[in-house]
Amino acid sequence: MAQAGDTPLLFTNVDGSRMPVVTNICASRELVALGLGCDESEIMERIAAAGDSQAEVPRAEATGYREVEATLEGLPILTHQKFDGGPYIASAIAAAFDDTHGLNLSYHRGMKLDDRRMVLRILPRNLDAYRERGLTEFAFCNGVSVPVLLGAATSFGIDVSEMGIANALGTSPLVEVGGHTVPQSELVMVCEFTGEMADEGPFLDLTETPDIVRSQPVVKLKRLFLRDDSIFHALLPGGPEHKVLMGMPREPTIFHAISQITDCVDVHITPGGSSWLHAIVAIRPRDDGDGRKAIEAAFAGHSSLKHVWVVNDDIDIRDRDMVEWAFATRFQGDRDTVTFQSKGSSLDPSAWVETRETCKLGFDCTIPSDRDAANFVRTPPAMDLKLEDYLD
Template identity: 40%
Template sequence: MVKNLVNSIEKLVFEKSTKKFGVSRILKENDDKPVFIKDVNGYPVIGNLCTREVIAESLGIEKEDLMKHMVESMNNEKNGELIVDESLEKLYIDDDLEKIHDYPIPTYYGKDAGPYLTSGVVIVKDKDEGVNASIHRILVRPDGNLAIRMVEQRHLHYIYNKNIGNGEVDCAIVIGVHPAVLLAASTSGDVSFNELKYASALINKPLNLVKCKTVDLEVPEAEFIIEGKITAEMVDEGPFVDITGTYDVIRKQPLIKVTALRRKEDAIFHALLPGGSEHKLLMGIPQEPRMYKGIRNTVPSLKNVALTQGGCCWLNAVVSIDKKTEGDGKNAILAALAAHPSLKHVTVVDDDINIYDANDVEYAVATRVQSDKDIIIIPGAKGSSLDPSADHKNKLTAKMGIDATMSLLKGKEEFIRAEVPKDDE
């Protein structure tokens, strides 16, 4: 599955690199361009994989249709199909547990606590809520076990706390999966939301699962499968780099005891650069359908939504509307800020502006904005913990909306851009 995608996409190819800082140097120097490294400690590595273009290609759609496709797939999540394919088991090799230190798991930055799994999708199961799939940073400890950063508001933390009274929680970490699985695992729904069924809806066909050997779980087909038990033991995790490219603090987090290592022959490892474009996209893209639904309730003529890479795919957004009345732009600003509470800045543009082109958006701001009328500033709002400039003591920030739409009072004629005719007639 991953091999087919790697073979089909346009990518930069490198012959060899090192696990410690070598992989991250290549990924950072070529950010936003898929990179394939043939040999990292004897394994091939793919990185910068999930661009908007690659995700759309893997789903068989155009980039501009991605967000609407996600909305439709989320609405169809319950109809996703999961199939345990026993024939897949013959593709896997069992490795000794100490082999984890030979895997091409990078150390990305100078102050990192050690090698980190960053693209691993963590699978757990709850008897009431069903299967949960989510992405978390995971430190590989010198003893070969793992420390997982478990954010308090996430569903994994809820399932862990609910079940840890039994002593341990079965888990599996899959690395090298279809982009639909990464996208689904990055998506927030309610606790009953089945991310794997959502992945099936995204690809519009059944999702093949592999049965684990040492834990009671079925997981998506992947290049690497790490099985383990999340324990009640708390160990140091961090420091590690977050989405803004700045360091997060050291915390006490749960220890995972590794119980099995499985991989495909010639398995391709997926290295996801912390703070890189791929990290930002996988955090941001799943928020766009939620924003789309929220804004559309207020402005029905909404066309599209994008969280921008320059804004870490988290703090800044561009919203496209087919403006019908003079207040639509400002209503869209308020709806966007409500739909994504971590949002800090939002720019609303007309539907003739390409929201994926920063120059085109800046053109709209330059030619369609009067600052005293079209900019809204909201001081003292609750903001994102990922914003380094926020008042973290009081959890406050200032938010801004820019209405960069054409004024209907002036008339659109003054704003229409000249076009060269397609023929000479």
């Protein structure tokens, strides 16, 4: 899987598995655009618009499902690294219902303890809040559509419907399986919290370094539903699909935050920053100080962000050379740096482990407002010629 890069793979003969395995279906922007039926340049705008105006969620009949013995044996639950704490399901979505907040979708990795139990990594967000409000049972879904994969990866707030976002991106019906309302899935695992805690990890995370071992909640598999032709979606930890699904949906949240204070043009969560810790932002400044304000807003829009570069909209933020050029020619360290201590990402191995405290840095690489902007523009070639017209 690692050697394939961002190439989709289908494994049809997996030792010990009752079903085929597919991976890398969202391993690049090109593949995501294909799944959404849009151009790569439209992805962030589509997700941002979906967060603003969620669509109605249609219902469909759950056809083709059959209940089988509730066991994890025979599922392609993979061990990815020699140091893994155990075999992992790294690509499943918890579909949980709360009377007040409704249906929530969220990703959680699950480490297999035995044929009936897993320990889940649960951050203090929506599913944890549902547990605090009395949730005991949920559906763990694997093998959903691209719109649902992206919708579940967004973080707009507990009252924003991930399925509403998914349906603004593409039609994605809900079905009833095993007494739970779920997106159409290749397999549905009905799980209950046991009240136990167990060590979860180590696990290779986005930074391609091992995440620490934590005591996390244990769940027990109660019921298992498969389709007649189920295909298991496997995700390689730290691989391109992991990074796309984690990082790309943070671009619209940063975009939303910055748009409250200035004209935000584009946002790019960079692969070199593990698709989580670094962002480059293009703005069209309206007032003095908008570059610094955009830095502060970017950190508010993505709390795990560690470093951010803000440039003018004449810079292609996906061209590393152009961004570095703006950094070199428009930035002064004593004037244009924003730095402060704050809680960062648990995925950053350089942060303080117990508190997640980290130093955050922002770089205002916009054209200084007190200088003549003409002096900061790249000069184009003096003549526009086609070399082949002058060669034999």
